[in-house]
Amino acid sequence: MCICINCTYVDRCVTYHAVESQHLQPHLNEHPDFEALSPTVNVNIATDAGNIQMEWDVISCDSFVSEAGKWIKLRPGHPIPN
Numbered sequence: 001m002c003i004c005i006n007c008t009y010v011d012r013c014v015t016y017h018a019v020e021s022q023h024l025q026p027h028l029n030e031h032p033d034f035e036a037l038s039p040t041v042n043v044n045i046a047t048d049a050g051n052i053q054m055e056w057d058v059i060s061c062d063s064f065v066s067e068a069g070k071w072i073k074l075r076p077g078h079p080i081p082n
């Protein structure tokens, strides 16, 4: 799971904005203004009935600041991204 969903910068972060794009998710913020330091993105590739699926997750980041439930506070009632 992407650590960003519990990071205080999730709605300002350029890296998370890119992850949203890869997952074809709506953006929390169309104009992010925060550059994360040394984010590490894990890319899982799977095939399903001939379709290639890619899942992008930030697994570590020097800018991470814990704020539990930050993403769901911004999108209450929505399914939490994997």
Ligand code: SF4
Pocket: 003, 004, 007, 008, 009, 010, 013, 014, 015, 016, 036, 037, 039, 058, 060, 061, 062, 063, 064, 065
């Ligand atoms: S963990 Fe890093 S990449 Fe993810 S939202 Fe926070 S600052 Fe951005």
